[in-house]
Amino acid sequence: MSILRRMVSFLLTFAAANAMAISLQYVTLKPYQDSLKDWMGTHLTLYLLSTFILYLLIVGLGALVNNVYFAIGLTAALIGSVSFSQYHKLKLLGEPLYPWDLKQLVNLSEMLKIARGIASPVVLMAAAGGVVLALAATFALPRVKRKLPSRMAWVAAGLLTVFFCFHIQHSVFAKPLAKMGMVNYNWNQRENYLMNGFMLAFLQNINSKIQSQPPDYNEAAVSQVAGKYASLAANTSGVNGEKPNIVVVMDESLFDPTRLSGVTFSEDPMANIHRLQAVYPSGTTLSPMYGGGTSNVEFEALTGLSMSFLNQGTVPYQQLLVNKTSFPSMVSLLKAQGYSATAVHPFDGTFYNRNRVYPVLGFDRFITQDDIAYKDKLSPNAFISDRAAAQQVVDVLKEGDQPHFVHLVTMQNHLPIMEGLNGPNTVTVTGLEGSGKTELESYSQSVKETDKAIGYLVEAVQAIKRPTLVLVFGDHLPALEDSTLFPTTGNMSGAEQQQFIHETPLLIAANYPLEQKPLGALSPSFFGPVLFQLAGLPEPPFYQMLNTVRQQLPGVSRNVYVNQEGQPLLELTQDQTNLLHEYELVQYDILYGKGYAASMLP
Incomplete structure (x- = not known):
């Protein structure tokens, strides 16, 4: 029974990570009428990397709270919010969602006032209530019991993934990512998100400089x-x-x-x-x-x-x-x-x-x-x-x-x-x-x-x-x-x-x-x-x-x-x-x- 539960947990977590990666890319491509199937075929390695990152984040969070189903639900809610924001920002302004946009969450009430007409407050409240109920329901599901060393290993894997997410621009990762097909398109964010995919483009923008150094920048010049x-x-x-x-x-x-x-x-x-x-x-x-x-x-x-x-x-x-x-x-x-x-x-x-x-x-x-x-x-x-x-x-x-x-x-x-x-x-x-x-x-x-x-x-x-x-x-x-x-x-x-x-x-x-x-x-x-x-x-x-x-x-x-x-x-x-x-x-x-x-x- 334990093996069956572990298998179900793995398949469900992997399927959820795939679904989230697909949803992020779908809303990114839709305003440009680009095919998700074609993108996945052309950028399969980058798509799998995005899925793997989400999978490790979910499993790491699940090990931390000792409830992988809660981790799936919480991550799905967060990714769903990001997908919603990505779609409507692209539709309204023609620009994708950036990491620094999240700083506006401190002004959430003002943002909702500005965004009136995009989504009904009743619908948003209903969605939030549904998420809360769904997360609460995860505690009623039979859990996979992991021993402490196993949990600590998965938490460590999750933390390493978080570290990677915040340092994806580091030169150490440049060559392996380039071999996987990732390209630095900071100067053209539309291409960045369309070519590298939402997940990797978003992460690439974390801690990035707002202006690249001109090649001939020096004291004499x-x-x-x-x-x-x-x-x-x-x-x-x-x-x-x-x-x-x-x-x-x-x-x-x-x-x-x-x-x-x-x-x-x-x-x-x-x-x-x-x-x-x-x-x-x-x-x-x-x-x-x-x-x-x-x-x-x-x-x-x-x-x-x-x-x-x-x-x-x-x-x-x-x-x-x-x-x-x-x-x-x-x-x-x-x-x-x-x-x-x-x-x-x-x-x-x-x-x-x-x-x-x-x-x-x-x-x-x-x-x-x-x-x-x-x-x-x-x-x-x-x-x-x-x-x-x-x-x-x-x-x-x-x-x-x-x-x-x-x-x-x-x-x-x-x-x-x-x-x-x-x-x-x-x-x-x-x-x-x-x-x-x-x-x-x-x-x-x-x-x-x-x-x-x-x-x-x-x-x-x-x-x-x-x-x-x-x-x-x-x-x-x-x-x-x-x-x-x-x-x-x-x-x-x-x-x-x-x-x-x-x-x-x-x-x-x-x-x-x-x-x-x-x-x-x-x-x-x-x-x-x-x-x-x-x-x-x-x-x-x-x-x-x-x-x-x-x-x-x-x-x-x-x-x-x-x-x-x-x-x-x-x-x-x-x-x-x-x-x-x-x-x-x-x-x-x-x-x-x-x-x-x-x-x-x-």
Whole structure:
């Protein structure tokens, strides 16, 4: 009987490990319409390795708790949650699940609020209850009794497997894994997950660097670049002898819906922004992200570093900055010139570890949903409105006599896009039907409210005594239905499509005269130099380098490069390639290097 139970236990555990490995790969391949059968046939060794890892983890856990059926149930529940998350993240954002995404579990309640519409709370609660009952039921099953030495051996095997999982990138494992067909695709995460499989790709991303070291990175190469921009720009006296306040508003999912082809609106949902763009410097932001990844856009805007040089899928806030005590940024540069620095985000301050990252960047204060003075919402279930957040910014600008730098990250337009969430729809859309029409009308209503908030903010700063500069931009496009975007992008080239789906509104307004100058398509990493010039502030050598790059390539992203004429580039000149490489060398030095470029960011 004991032998039979052992055999049943082995077969059940092995079958469960296979089923979990298959489920992870199935949801990874499905959005790309790739065949699971073909993948398993081509990558059989990697599939078996993934299964073996899961098997050892289950058996090790089963030996630890002396109940292999409980271990199967618990692991199945965890893998099921991962599969669910992988499928919906791919479907919504086109990106797989990464290890650092799990850090958002500390914000589970906020994540569920954001993910409304993906799964009913009732269904999720029912699923959780089912898992609890199933795990409880495992204690009623007849167990395989193992002696202590056997249990200890299996626990040790499980622990060794865990060690392997966390050190899969180590050079010791490189050759045997390469012989099995595993390839390092950190620079292209889509290929990483499709070729290596979810399990191994996910593990490969644990503890990985966000930027690979350039082959020619050394002191001489970086020092040569730093030498080109050795001196500070000539000292300037601000605006009328005063250092102006600087406000950066990164508006969540702000996109101009009137750019969509074949769609007409009963009114312009961005009337104020369009009016202001006609009299102030304006253009579009070439966002490095689409549909999500707000902190990565924020990273570019605040640090001047480019996501285009980083490994795909990385989140610098969670993978790198959270572990530092200081980091050079626009914030720290302004602080060195006597500015007070305040960040405002009307949401949970722990999201993306902002509560830990903002002090690293140099912020003095962080105002979250807990301590913001204005908590107005456009409906009971909505996020704090953009108008409320703008009112908080105005209050900060009125404090004290020192110049202020205020960085606002709004929440109003965040997913989900739901009818009535931000007030009854008052904008009618023609040219779409069904869910696409409802979605775009609901989104346009949200944008209309944002437009009012921006109009209020620009008008309010006119009454501020100190010269004040306000930059407003959208962090990325909303995750609209394909049927909404396709009529506009369907006849575009690949480069034109990438430019369109990554462009958001950009406006720079002030309470002092600014030349109405088109900004074109501008990457967030160049916002710092532009703001310093308009504010009359001396530019550090690093900003001089960024300006040199911007003169030739104002739009730099992994997806597309955009020239001064606002057109996508299919090929770079040698001079442009050299400038980007210098930029890459300095960026690596700032992130991981030995400080050879320290003089560029005093």
